[in-house]
Amino acid sequence: MNALVKPDAFSVGANPVFSPEPAIRFENVGKVFSGRSGQGAVTALSGIDLTVPRGAILGVIGRSGAGKSTLIRLVNGLERASSGRILIEDEDVTALTEAGWRARRRTIGMIFQHFNLLSSRTVFDNVALPLEIAGAPRAEIERQVTRLLDLVGLSDKRERYPAELSGGQKQRVGIARALSTEPKVLLCDEATSALDPETTQSILGLLKRVNRELGITILLITHEIPVIKEICDRVAVIEGGRIVEEGETFTVFTQPKHPTTARFVETVTGVELPAHLAGRVRSEARPGDSALLRITFIGENATAPVISRLSSIVGVDVNILAGRIDAIAGQPFGSLLVSVTAHEPELAAVLGALKSLELKAEVIGHVS
Amino acid sequence: MSPELIRLIAQATADTLLMVAVAAGIGTLIGLPLGVFLATSKRGELFAAPAVNAVLGVLVNATRSTPFIILVVAIIPFTRLLAGTSIGTNAAMVPLTVAAAPFIARLIEGAIREVDQGLVEAARAMGASPLQIVRKVLVPEALPAITLGLTLAIVSLIGFSAMVGAVGGGGLGDLGIRYGYQRFMPDVMAVVVAVLIVLVQTVQSIGDRLARRLNKRLRHA
Numbered sequence: 001m002n003a004l005v006k007p008d009a010f011s012v013g014a015n016p017v018f019s020p021e022p023a024i025r026f027e028n029v030g031k032v033f034s035g036r037s038g039q040g041a042v043t044a045l046s047g048i049d050l051t052v053p054r055g056a057i058l059g060v061i062g063r064s065g066a067g068k069s070t071l072i073r074l075v076n077g078l079e080r081a082s083s084g085r086i087l088i089e090d091e092d093v094t095a096l097t098e099a100g101w102r103a104r105r106r107t108i109g110m111i112f113q114h115f116n117l118l119s120s121r122t123v124f125d126n127v128a129l130p131l132e133i134a135g136a137p138r139a140e141i142e143r144q145v146t147r148l149l150d151l152v153g154l155s156d157k158r159e160r161y162p163a164e165l166s167g168g169q170k171q172r173v174g175i176a177r178a179l180s181t182e183p184k185v186l187l188c189d190e191a192t193s194a195l196d197p198e199t200t201q202s203i204l205g206l207l208k209r210v211n212r213e214l215g216i217t218i219l220l221i222t223h224e225i226p227v228i229k230e231i232c233d234r235v236a237v238i239e240g241g242r243i244v245e246e247g248e249t250f251t252v253f254t255q256p257k258h259p260t261t262a263r264f265v266e267t268v269t270g271v272e273l274p275a276h277l278a279g280r281v282r283s284e285a286r287p288g289d290s291a292l293l294r295i296t297f298i299g300e301n302a303t304a305p306v307i308s309r310l311s312s313i314v315g316v317d318v319n320i321l322a323g324r325i326d327a328i329a330g331q332p333f334g335s336l337l338v339s340v341t342a343h344e345p346e347l348a349a350v351l352g353a354l355k356s357l358e359l360k361a362e363v364i365g366h367v368s
Numbered sequence: 369m370s371p372e373l374i375r376l377i378a379q380a381t382a383d384t385l386l387m388v389a390v391a392a393g394i395g396t397l398i399g400l401p402l403g404v405f406l407a408t409s410k411r412g413e414l415f416a417a418p419a420v421n422a423v424l425g426v427l428v429n430a431t432r433s434t435p436f437i438i439l440v441v442a443i444i445p446f447t448r449l450l451a452g453t454s455i456g457t458n459a460a461m462v463p464l465t466v467a468a469a470p471f472i473a474r475l476i477e478g479a480i481r482e483v484d485q486g487l488v489e490a491a492r493a494m495g496a497s498p499l500q501i502v503r504k505v506l507v508p509e510a511l512p513a514i515t516l517g518l519t520l521a522i523v524s525l526i527g528f529s530a531m532v533g534a535v536g537g538g539g540l541g542d543l544g545i546r547y548g549y550q551r552f553m554p555d556v557m558a559v560v561v562a563v564l565i566v567l568v569q570t571v572q573s574i575g576d577r578l579a580r581r582l583n584k585r586l587r588h589a
Contacts (some may be wrong), residue, residue: 051443078489078492102496104495106495112490114484116484116489118505118508119584119585120582129491129494129504130494133491133504134495137575163584181495331537
């Protein structure tokens, strides 16, 4: 393991502590879309209980059609709940009128998958739009927009039009625009889904800065598990209009309880068998076989020099087949596929030694 | 060509321009709000009023499906009421405007409907009122398309204005019919056609250029 991971490669326990009062709370919220004539009603969400702690980044992940778009639009009243209550900063918004919502929306920023910038306005005027709508004086607009363009690193583009910008730059304008009225909550609707991986990283970095430096609570929806892994403190998995699992990102990723969650996190935490072995795995051991072990490293264990210890404690040769180690929500997590002799009692000794190191290990098959 | 004829052609051109300008101007004043309303008042839209939308839609279609020459005759009582007479340049402005307004409304409706709904959603999320959405998002974003639509409307009106000549409306069409056709003066007819071509060309190229300048979706330095 020493070759793979340096003990101080990750900082452990970097998670911030959140204020106990929630920024957003869903209480048994349901949403039914009444069908048009000839069509039945469609239940988009049911029994949603979800709390977004103040100052946190909470990600809702689900496939398309799972209800995540509806969920995020309930927070700024673009959709209205059919049942249950929604509280924002302790205020019940369920019964707000359209005029009440208009005022409320100025305290909630939103960014979009396709940016939704006005093509007829310059970068400056796009960022200024929410302030114009709120009736801010010209001097205030000038000051605020200049500050925000500086924050997102686009001061030199202020007189450009959106058509002249790259996707990442457009989303930066979107973020600046969403922040112009100094909201407490930022809603991100698939904000990086239209961007390439590199640009996604820089936008996620900016969102994290916005969260940590300005203390803005972020609720985001995505179908991309790397987005959750990268910046979310908490994650909720949504399927069929229900939240099937919710918790701290690291816990959910390393100990998924629901099958849907397991499928999502597999792509990040799982390790595939090398192709040349995949076809030769048997469940029963024959004499002379090697056993395939999957070892999971969590948190501080991920930085322990396990393989060299195994060799020295048990005296067994350990052959590394595949492995990965990654940071999930700032904490290290690793998965390793190894082969050791399937001969007893050596195998039992290896498993015993792993257990004593508090590592999760399972035999997934045998090969000759 | 005699100075007398040249004076007639100049007068007719001025009449045509006046008729078209007044019809396009008043037509836009009526057609713009009507078009915006048609584009935003179906079920679930900003100013949802499906019944009113349907009634206005039928009204607009009725006007648009009536051949212009029939419309001119059919609304003579209305024309008399407004202009005091049913012949002459002033009177011709009435049917031209009546034809222009619904035509422009449909063109503007189309232009507004082309605006990405995501922008409307974004504006709502900022706390914009429906009127603010129209003023700050829909109309500015649709402006290039509206400009092209109005250009098309003006070109069509130039054609219509020639038709009102047939019922004593004045302008280039009237001149062409009375001198070019009835008095067998092919040179007058040729000049009338040439002036109309130049007018249409000029309007179209100004409209195209304006629309291109307003369209910020194209990358231009």
